[in-house]
Amino acid sequence: MVNDMKVKHGKYMNDNLSEFAQKLIDAVPCAMLTVDLECKITSWNVMAEQITGYSKEEVLGKKCQNFIFEECTGLCDLEGLGMHKPMMGQKCNITTKSGATKTISKNIDLIRGQNEESMGAIACFEDVSERLRMEQLLHESEERYAAILQNTPEVVIIQQRGKIVFINEAGRGGMGYVDEEVINKDALSFFTPKSRLEIMRMLRERPNAEIASSFEAEFITKKGIIKNVLVKSIPITYNKESSILSLVVDITEQKEYEDNLLRKERLLTALAYAIKQLLSKDNYALAIDDCFESLGQAADVDRVYLF
Numbered sequence: 544m545v546n547d548m549k550v551k552h553g554k555y556m557n558d559n560l561s562e563f564a565q566k567l568i569d570a571v572p573c574a575m576l577t578v579d580l581e582c583k584i585t586s587w588n589v590m591a592e593q594i595t596g597y598s599k600e601e602v603l604g605k606k607c608q609n610f611i612f613e614e615c616t617g618l619c620d621l622e623g624l625g626m627h628k629p630m631m632g633q634k635c636n637i638t639t640k641s642g643a644t645k646t647i648s649k650n651i652d653l654i655r656g657q658n659e660e661s662m663g664a665i666a667c668f669e670d671v672s673e674r675l676r677m678e679q680l681l682h683e684s685e686e687r688y689a690a691i692l693q694n695t696p697e698v699v700i701i702q703q704r705g706k707i708v709f710i711n712e713a714g715r716g717g718m719g720y721v722d723e724e725v726i727n728k729d730a731l732s733f734f735t736p737k738s739r740l741e742i743m744r745m746l747r748e749r750p751n752a753e754i755a756s757s758f759e760a761e762f763i764t765k766k767g768i769i770k771n772v773l774v775k776s777i778p779i780t781y782n783k784e785s786s787i788l789s790l791v792v793d794i795t796e797q798k799e800y801e802d803n804l805l806r807k808e809r810l811l812t813a814l815a816y817a818i819k820q821l822l823s824k825d826n827y828a829l830a831i832d833d834c835f836e837s838l839g840q841a842a843d844v845d846r847v848y849l850f
Contacts, residue, residue, distance in 0.1 A: 571667070571814050573807050574647075577654065579663040582606050594647070594670050596640030629653075632808075634671065646672045650808070652815055665818060667811040669804065677797060698772075698791035701781050702730045708781065717793065719765030735761040735769060762791070771798045 568575050574591035576584055584607055587599045629652035636644050649668035656662050698717050701709035707730050715721065718733070731739045738760035745758065762772045776789040 567814060567818065571811065573811055574668045574670075575666070575811075575814070576602075576607065577663055577665045577818075578607070580661065582608070585663065591668075594639070594645065594668070595637065601640075645670050646675055650811055650815070652819075654819055665815050667815065669807065671804075674797075674800060674804075695790075698793075700730065700789045700791060701779070701786050702789070703781065703784050703786045705730055708786070714791070717764070717791075718762075724765070733763055735763060737761060759794070771795045 568577075568586055568588045571588065572590065574594045575586070575588045576591055577586045579585050583604050584602045587597075587602050592598055629650065631650050632648050633651065634646060634648050636646055638644055647668040648671045649666050651664060651666045653664050654662045695711065696713050698714040699709075699711040700707055700714060706727050707725050708727070710718075710722070710725050715725070718725070725733075731742060734742065741758070742760065757773065757775050759771065759773055762770045764770065771794050773792040773794045774789050775792070776787050779786050779788045781788070
């Protein structure tokens with residue numbers, strides 16, 4: 544009788560652990576999967592379905608490299624993975640169900656049991672195709688640098704002795720100022736106090752008044768909106784005088800994307816740790832507390848709820 548109750552209780556606890564782990568996997572804002580020692584998929588969340596087009600029913604029990612990750616390495620090299628640190632930020636191409644190719648960034652780690660034996664692996668991945676496209680566009684803009692004054696869509700500013708003497712149409716449109724409000728004005732006055740101090744520090748370190756070739760700063764529009772910009776500057780001769788030509792690229796959305804990606808990576812790391820704790824600890828209550836604490840720190844919140 545007592546043994547039967549222990550068996551039933553153990554089954555109840557295992558069922559609850561599995562349900563809790565699945566809820567965590569489905570709740571994470573990035574794609575996630577786990578594989579067993581035979582490299583067969585054992586879990587597959589909603590985001591993985593959205594990115595790849597494959598449903599959970601289509602992939603469970605199958606080897607992912609046979610139909611999705613054929614160009615990727617590392618996920619099924621469990622022996623090699625166990626000899627090194629977890630793989631973080633590995634990029635590779637995947638093929639979706641529709642046949643499209645996407646570039647992903649993935650983190651991989653082993654899942655270990657109570658005695659540190661390997662039980663499989665966990666992988667979290669993010670579609671970074673759009674981010675790479677943006678980086679490629681930025682690289683291409685650098686190659687077109689020689690023709691930047693010819694109807695460029697980017698903001699172009701030329702300054703002499705710290706005063707703005709030229710700004711293109713894209714600059715006037717992006718900043719919201721008219722020529723009278725910009726020409727012969729101090730270039731530093733259009734940046735935040737924090738950025739002004741940083742730019743002045745760079746100028747002091749260059750006795751010939753050469754601005755750093757590339758730096759990020761906070762720019763203030765006429766409406767008072769602060770934008771994150773990437774400033775690329777080179778010395779030129781303009782109207783027979785030594786000048787500085789600056790290309791100002793609005794990277795506000797890119798910075799927000801990078802910040803969000805960093806937060807997601809922290810959460811994925813915490814989630815991987817939480818799942819490992821659930822699978823390896825015998826004390827369910829302590830495992831839950833430990834998981835909540837780890838997830839709360841990663842999400843920068845005081846409390847974590849499970850619905």
